[in-house]
Amino acid sequence: MAPSQSHSSSTFSFVVVAIAACSVFSAVPSSASETATASRRSAAGQCNLYDGSWVYDETYPLYDSKACPFIRKEFDCRKYGRSDKFYLSYRWQPTRCNLPRLRGKKIMFIGDSLSLNVFDSLACLLHAAVPNATITQKVRRDFTLYTFEDYKLVVTLHHSLFLVDVDVEPQGRVLKLNSLKNGEIWKKMDVLVFNTWQWWNRRGPKQPWDYIQDGDKVVKDMDRTEAFRTALKTWANWVNTQVDTGRTRVFFQGVSPSHYNGEEWHEPGVTNCAKETRPIDGTTYPGGLPLAVSVIKEVLNGITKPVTLLDITNLSQLRKDGHPASHNGFHGMDCTHWCLAGVPDIWNELLLAQLRS
Numbered sequence: 001m002a003p004s005q006s007h008s009s010s011t012f013s014f015v016v017v018a019i020a021a022c023s024v025f026s027a028v029p030s031s032a033s034e035t036a037t038a039s040r041r042s043a044a045g046q047c048n049l050y051d052g053s054w055v056y057d058e059t060y061p062l063y064d065s066k067a068c069p070f071i072r073k074e075f076d077c078r079k080y081g082r083s084d085k086f087y088l089s090y091r092w093q094p095t096r097c098n099l100p101r102l103r104g105k106k107i108m109f110i111g112d113s114l115s116l117n118v119f120d121s122l123a124c125l126l127h128a129a130v131p132n133a134t135i136t137q138k139v140r141r142d143f144t145l146y147t148f149e150d151y152k153l154v155v156t157l158h159h160s161l162f163l164v165d166v167d168v169e170p171q172g173r174v175l176k177l178n179s180l181k182n183g184e185i186w187k188k189m190d191v192l193v194f195n196t197w198q199w200w201n202r203r204g205p206k207q208p209w210d211y212i213q214d215g216d217k218v219v220k221d222m223d224r225t226e227a228f229r230t231a232l233k234t235w236a237n238w239v240n241t242q243v244d245t246g247r248t249r250v251f252f253q254g255v256s257p258s259h260y261n262g263e264e265w266h267e268p269g270v271t272n273c274a275k276e277t278r279p280i281d282g283t284t285y286p287g288g289l290p291l292a293v294s295v296i297k298e299v300l301n302g303i304t305k306p307v308t309l310l311d312i313t314n315l316s317q318l319r320k321d322g323h324p325a326s327h328n329g330f331h332g333m334d335c336t337h338w339c340l341a342g343v344p345d346i347w348n349e350l351l352l353a354q355l356r357s
């Protein structure tokens with residue numbers, strides 16, 4: 001679905017605003033700075049960005065997935081046969097405020113494949129805004145970097161399933177709940193967006209560790225929610241003691257919901273998202289919140305430095321229609337990740353809105 005001409009140009013101006021926000025840029029087109037001022041004003045009032053509903057809006061999606069060279073096969077639903085189109089055109093409408101337009105900064109996403117999903121989305125949004133920009137890609141070990149050369153803008157993904165370390169030792173792979181070695185790299189960024197949860201409950205061959213170390217104890221297994229809480233506290237302590245939050249903005253990306261249990265949306269017997277083409281109406285998901293949400297909120301509340309929760313759980317729960325289902329490059333049923341264009345584009349709009357405030 002090609003965006004209309006007027007939409008392309010508005011996308012263009014808002015991401016130019018985004019890019020112009022980086023300190024490396026001096027010239028801001030006057031129309032763009034007016035847009036920025038107007039949206040700053042609308043963002044200033046008291047409102048909860050995360051309380052709202054999905055509104056059909058034909059000016060979405062924010063880019064044409066066919067034109068974006070960065071979409072992994074896992075997320076490229078249109079390419080892999082998804083033909084319904086409603087899901088592409090929903091805008092998030094907070095109940096008591098309007099979403100300000102996108103503005104960008106240098107960003108590193110750190111986490112599991114949900115970080116990859118939102119990282120790909122941002123690359124597409126920026127690419128759609130400046131299609132002729134020179135963009136170079138580098139992959140080094142667990143890092144993927146896109147550099148928008150003309151703008152000296154670097155968007156990086158650090159693939160890290162648990163944030164804390166997994167070390168290979170003589171007895172096997174040890175998940176170390178109190179050890180976080182990559183902080184020195186993270187600290188150099190302007191914006192950090194962390195996420196972890198999906199992998200904490202993996203068991204059997206998909207579990208990427210053999211032992212858990214908690215303090216002096218090395219155990220074969222333990223309560224996974226407790227392990228998650230301990231690791232998050234290690235991360236929180238790192239933020240508190242190591243990050244200069246005057247220079248680096250820190251975000252934690254909330255739990256991304258899956259849709260495999262139709263009972264949660266009053267369709268008992270439904271076990272995946274294959275037939276879903278529309279969001280849930282209204283502001284509330286019948287199924288309630290995943291347990292990890294309260295653990296994350298509790299740990300974030302204990303951090304004294306400013307850390308912002310990207311509270312995307314509720315609004316994404318409403319989007320049972322937003323997943324690839326079988327429309328992806330490996331043809332497994334996937335109701336965990338999200339199609340691009342799609343829901344992670346809105347997460348990025350919320351992220352960039354908060355970056356400014």
Ligand SMILES: *[C@@H]1O[C@H](CO)[C@@H](O)[C@H](O)[C@H]1NC(C)=O
Nearest residue numbers: 008012128129130131132133
């Ligand atoms: C990008 O380059 C093409 C070909 O040189 C040109 O036709 C097009 O207008 C350019 N687009 C933008 C947004 O500058």
Ligand SMILES: *[C@@H]1O[C@H](CO)[C@@H](O)[C@H](O)[C@H]1NC(C)=O
Nearest residue numbers: 050051052285287288289314
């Ligand atoms: C999210 O949903 C839960 C219940 O499912 C509710 O208690 C909470 O207030 C909601 N949060 C927002 C921001 O709407």
